[in-house]
Amino acid sequence: MFLNINMRNSNGKIYWNIFLGMEYERGLFKFEWSPKFLPHILNLKEKYITNNLTITSKFKSSFTWTLYDFMKGHYGYWHKEMSKVDLLKLFSVEGVSSYKDSAQFKRGVLDVAIREINQYTELEAWYVEKKKGRAIVGFDLHWSVASKQETAATENQLKEITTIIDAVEADMWNYLEELGEMDLEKLHLMNIIQ
Numbered sequence: 001m002f003l004n005i006n007m008r009n010s011n012g013k014i015y016w017n018i019f020l021g022m023e024y025e026r027g028l029f030k031f032e033w034s035p036k037f038l039p040h041i042l043n044l045k046e047k048y049i050t051n052n053l054t055i056t057s058k059f060k061s062s063f064t065w066t067l068y069d070f071m072k073g074h075y076g077y078w079h080k081e082m083s084k085v086d087l088l089k090l091f092s093v094e095g096v097s098s099y100k101d102s103a104q105f106k107r108g109v110l111d112v113a114i115r116e117i118n119q120y121t122e123l124e125a126w127y128v129e130k131k132k133g134r135a136i137v138g139f140d141l142h143w144s145v146a147s148k149q150e151t152a153a154t155e156n157q158l159k160e161i162t163t164i165i166d167a168v169e170a171d172m173w174n175y176l177e178e179l180g181e182m183d184l185e186k187l188h189l190m191n192i193i194q
Helices: 038-044 062-073 086-090 102-120 155-171 172-181 182-194
Strands: 001-005 014-017 019-025 027-035 080-082 125-132 133-145
Touching: 019 086, 038 133, 062 086, 062 102, 062 125, 080 086, 086 102, 086 133, 102 125
Parallel strands: none
Antiparallel strands: 001 014, 019 027, 080 133, 125 133
């Protein structure tokens, strides 16, 4: 597994291995992270998004996943203006010749994603075309939280779950240190007792 973390070198890229080592023994995987990635991994807590799989499993288009993740990842925004080129890159269709035509792109990609987001998610999404003359050069994507989705959990349940998650995250390194000192036999016995 490699991840591009730096842009220098004669060809413009340097790749670093994510793991120093991986080990598997009797159903247990152990991973040793590369020290170059530890700061990135520790900062992920502030930059992740969560998706409700009962909602997203209804998506029929991968474009919907892409746009939904983009909108959820821009929490706090209510719109984002993007050039047509940037939007083609977002959906990874910049090399598809049929999508260079704006009408075809809207019909086959953007409208499909917007329709499914409006139908299945808590978001209400729409866009405004940005034109230069008669040509579409960009889109202003808009979204807001619609009140149409019912929450499966009550407010008290959500608060309790959040408290538990915060407590586990706060003590995560302590748990890992404790497990590191145990051998596999003790860990197996502990699991049986639980």
